[in-house]
Amino acid sequence: MSERINGYADAVLAIAHAEGDVKGISDELFVVGRAVDTNDDLRAAISDARMPAERKIQIMDDLLDGKARAATKGLVSMVVGAGRGADLGKIAAAVAERAATSAGKQVATVRSAVALSDDQTSRLATALAAKLGIEVDVKVIQDSSVVGGLITTVGDTVIDGSVRTRLNRLRESL
Amino acid sequence: MLLAQIQVIAAEGPNGKFIPSDAKEMYWAIAAFAVIFFFFVKKGVPLIREALDKGQAAAVADATAAEAAIAESRAKIADATAELGDADAQLAQIMADSQEAAQQLRVDSANRTQQLVNDMWAKAQADVESMKTQASADIQAEVASQAMGAAEQVVRASLDDAGQSTLVDNYIARLGASS
Structure with missing residues (x-):
């Protein structure tokens, strides 16, 4: 696993700890990551360098609207807005692994x-x-x-x- | 007797013949003849004999040379005959070698052809076996694929929510039982 993935995972886990809901956020991120990994169109859309970050974030907000915690949506927006949408699945898996290990x-x-x-x-x-x-x-x-x-x-x-x-x-x- | 007859004839006078009528002439003639005969015998005969001897020696030499030439010719003929015999033998050997080489060539060619035919036959058989095996494998794979496709459709159709839940529960139960 690359340093970048580890760095994002550590950051997401810290925020989840700060929110006090590590398991809930970790579980939701895991599901979102799987959705990105298994849906080629979604992965292509949120990793398209020509598409503005606001548009990518809007896509994920619409996708998670009413289905995920606000903290989860915010973390997803952070990753996608940073241009790492294609890595969301790996980051979510790393977060889940760290969360489980910490418990x-x-x-x-x-x-x-x-x-x-x-x-x-x-x-x-x-x-x-x-x-x-x-x-x-x-x-x-x-x-x-x-x-x-x-x-x-x-x-x-x-x-x-x-x-x-x-x-x-x-x-x-x- | 002869001399007496000559004397008588001479006494008869000229008779128109070659015998002179004068006996003296005849005596002189005889003497001259005797002298000539003497010199002839004394000088001429040896010369003639020498000439004859020389001729004979030359003839003998010639005959010897001729015999030598004949012998040499015969030797040459013998050599030529021998060479001809050798040539015949060589020709016969060449013919024999050629026939042997041709026979060997035929045998080799036949062997190569037979080997080629055998190889082609073996390759054809191997290809046929390979094709049969491949065809059988393809048919088996196709049958398996078709059967599996059908089986999967049947399984999916038969697995409703209750069936799926049962499968999950069975999995958990087996997991618990094996711990």
Whole structure:
């Protein structure tokens, strides 16, 4: 991870600490970062050097209007206004990792075809902690290519229980 | 007797023949003849004999030379015959070598052609096998792709919210059970 990404992550985390809502802001930033990483048009728009910064900020404000905290929107505007919109996903991931580490946890990235309920997320965090012996901060990424089930990544460990993987195994056996 | 007859004839006088009628002339003639004969025998005969000897020696030399020439010619003929024989032998050897080389060339050419045919056949068989394998793999991949596409569509269609939730719950349950 580059020094620039680390610097932005540290700055965002400091502001989140100052706001007193590290987990909430970190979670929302993670979702916004994933949206930027998976949407080529959005990423191209907010990283277009010819587009004025005000216009890019306006795009993100419209996108997050009524869906994110004011602090989150402000942090996103700061990053996009600085011309680092394309790095938003990496910055959000670094923030999540730092936030989890500061809380004595490790980030567990969970890919799912559907959104998980709070109960499912909580039970998943408990099961992962029991299996891995560490507290985890679950970050859910909605990914339709998973088809069904979950793929959990914690550090270098991958626990794959997706329908996609089962279909791939079936394809290989064929 | 002969002398007496000559004397009688001479006494008869001139008779129109070559015998002189005067006996003295005849005596002188005989004496002259004797002298001439003597000198002839004394000087002429050796000269003639010498000439004859020389002629004979020359003839012998000539004959010897001729025989030598004949011998030399025969030797040359023998040499030429031998050389001709050698030439014939060499020609026969060349012919034999040529035939052997031609035969070897035919054999080599046939072997090369056979090897080429064998190689081409082996390559053709390998290509056919490769194409068969590739075609089989392509068909399998296509069948698998089609089947997987269909399977995925069926799975997606059958997975409603409840099904998705069940899958997540099952995942969490397996995770908890394995800890």
